[in-house]
Amino acid sequence: MEQEQETFECFLTWTSQLGISDSTTTNQSQHSHSSLGHSLCVSIFPNSGGRGLGAVRDLRRGELILRVPKSALMTTDSVIMDDKKLCLAVNRHSSLSSVQILTVCLLYEVGKGKTSRWHPYLVHLPQSYDLLAMFGEFEKQALQMDEAMWVTEKAIQKAKSEWKEAHALMEDLMFKPQLSTFKAWVWAASTISSRTLHIPWDEAGCLCPIGDLFNYDAPGDDLSGIEDIVIDEEQMDFHSQRLTDGGFDEDANAYCLYARANYKKGDQVLLCYGTYTNLELLEHYGFLLQENSNDKIFIPLEPAMYTSTSWSKESLYIHHNGKPSFALLAALRLWATPHNKRRSVGHLAYSGSQLSTANEIIVMKWLLKTCDAVLKNLPTSIEDDTILVNALDSNQNFLTFMEIAKLMSSMDEVYNFLEAHNISDPLSFSDVLLSKRARRSMERWKLAVLWRLRYKKVLVDCISYCNGILDSLMR
Numbered sequence: 001m002e003q004e005q006e007t008f009e010c011f012l013t014w015t016s017q018l019g020i021s022d023s024t025t026t027n028q029s030q031h032s033h034s035s036l037g038h039s040l041c042v043s044i045f046p047n048s049g050g051r052g053l054g055a056v057r058d059l060r061r062g063e064l065i066l067r068v069p070k071s072a073l074m075t076t077d078s079v080i081m082d083d084k085k086l087c088l089a090v091n092r093h094s095s096l097s098s099v100q101i102l103t104v105c106l107l108y109e110v111g112k113g114k115t116s117r118w119h120p121y122l123v124h125l126p127q128s129y130d131l132l133a134m135f136g137e138f139e140k141q142a143l144q145m146d147e148a149m150w151v152t153e154k155a156i157q158k159a160k161s162e163w164k165e166a167h168a169l170m171e172d173l174m175f176k177p178q179l180s181t182f183k184a185w186v187w188a189a190s191t192i193s194s195r196t197l198h199i200p201w202d203e204a205g206c207l208c209p210i211g212d213l214f215n216y217d218a219p220g221d222d223l224s225g226i227e228d229i230v231i232d233e234e235q236m237d238f239h240s241q242r243l244t245d246g247g248f249d250e251d252a253n254a255y256c257l258y259a260r261a262n263y264k265k266g267d268q269v270l271l272c273y274g275t276y277t278n279l280e281l282l283e284h285y286g287f288l289l290q291e292n293s294n295d296k297i298f299i300p301l302e303p304a305m306y307t308s309t310s311w312s313k314e315s316l317y318i319h320h321n322g323k324p325s326f327a328l329l330a331a332l333r334l335w336a337t338p339h340n341k342r343r344s345v346g347h348l349a350y351s352g353s354q355l356s357t358a359n360e361i362i363v364m365k366w367l368l369k370t371c372d373a374v375l376k377n378l379p380t381s382i383e384d385d386t387i388l389v390n391a392l393d394s395n396q397n398f399l400t401f402m403e404i405a406k407l408m409s410s411m412d413e414v415y416n417f418l419e420a421h422n423i424s425d426p427l428s429f430s431d432v433l434l435s436k437r438a439r440r441s442m443e444r445w446k447l448a449v450l451w452r453l454r455y456k457k458v459l460v461d462c463i464s465y466c467n468g469i470l471d472s473l474m475r
C-alpha cells in the first residue's frame, strides 16, 4: 500500500514535469512537485467509481480545472513518433482501424517495461476491467435478456476478430507471448474504450494522464427528452461523444477540462462522457448507474408494430421511469387502429395525441400484459435478484455469500456458478481458496444481476404506469 502511494507520488511528479496542471496560472507546474493540489486531488469514492478526483476548494461551473499539454497525451502519433520500428511496422498494416493501432501501441509500450516513456502512467492503469467483452459464458447468461446477451456476444466476437486481424502486426513487432494473448488484447482494448478522450485528429482518441481519472456523471436535463426531437446523425454523434466537458484546445495546444457544475471543497468532480443506457455503460465502461435518466429498455414487439409507423426500431422503448417512449406509444396507437382508419388518424398519432379512449385502453392493456409476461418468463424474480446482489456484495466472504444465497427461492444459478468454477463443496470453501478467476467472475456476475434488476424494475414501473392510465380512462 505504502509502495503504491510512493509510486503514485512519482506519477504526480512526472505529470507535473510534463506540464499537466490544475492551476489557474500557466507556470505553476514548473515550480511544483505535483500537477494537482490547486483545484483537484486524487481520492477514493467507494460508491461512485472508486479512484477519482476531488475538489480541494470550491469550484465554479465552467472554471478551467485541468490542462494537459498535447505532448503529455498518449496517442498513436506520440507513441509512433518515438519509435522508428513501430512506425514502419504500423505503416505496413494500414488496413487496421485506428483503435486497433492504438491498442497495439499501448501493448507495445507495456512490453517495454521501465524503459517506456509512459511507464509512470502505465503502472497506474487498472489491472482488469468488467466491460461486456470480458464477460464469460456464465456471466453473459446471467444478464437473462436476449438483447443484452446478444450485445455481449457481439462485443466478445468483435474483440476476437480485431485481435486476430492485429496478429500479423504484433508478430512483426515480435511481441512477447503474454502480450499477444486475447486476454492482453481485451485489457488494452478495454483501457482504450473506458479511458480515452476525444481528439479531432484521431478517431481512437487519446489517453490523458490525470484527465482519465474523472469518474462519470450522466448528462443533466439539458439532454433528456432528446429522443422526442428530430435530430440528425451529426448532432447525435456530438451528443454521444465521450468526455464532453472538455476538449482539445488548438490555441492552448492542450486538452482543457472544465467544471461541469459548482462543487464544494471535498466533492467528487465528475465528467460527462456522453449519453448512455446502462447496457451501453456496461459495454464501454464496465459499470452501470442505479439512477440513469438515459436508461431505456426494449421489450418484444409484434412484427406488425414495427411496420405500423416509420419510427426506427431503436426508438421503440420504455424509459428508465417506466413510461413508453414517444415513438413506442405512437406505434402502438396506430397498430391498435383498424387498417382502413390509420391514414386519417396518422397525423394525430405522429403528434403524440391519444386517438380515442378505446384505442388507449387497448394499447395500455397490451403493454401491461407484455411487460407482465416478460417478467414472468425470466428465470429469477426481483426478490431473488435482490438477495443475490446482497450475497454478491464484494464485502462479504464466500461462506456469507452462500448463507445469504440460501434465502433465494431457487439456487440453480448459484450451483451453475459453483460448477463453472469447480467448487464441489461450497460449505468447506473459504474466501482464501477462491481463485482470482472466480472472484472476478463474481464481480461481473454482480454487474449482470444489477443490470437485470434495473431492467425488471423498469418493467414493473411500466405496469404501474399502464394501470394508472387505465384507472383514469375507465373511471
Ligand SMILES: C[S@@+](CC[C@H](N)C(=O)[O-])C[C@H]1O[C@@H](n2cnc3c(N)ncnc32)[C@H](O)[C@@H]1O
Residues within 6 Å of the ligand: 047, 048, 049, 050, 051, 052, 126, 194, 195, 212, 213, 214, 215, 216, 217, 284, 285, 286, 287, 288
Ligand atoms: C475514465 S476512468 C475514471 C477513473 C477510474 N475510476 C480509475 O480508477 O482510473 C473510467 C472508469 O471509472 C469507473 N467509473 C467511472 N464513473 C463511474 C461511476 N459513476 N460509477 C462506477 N464506476 C465508475 C469505471 O470503471 C470506468 O470504466
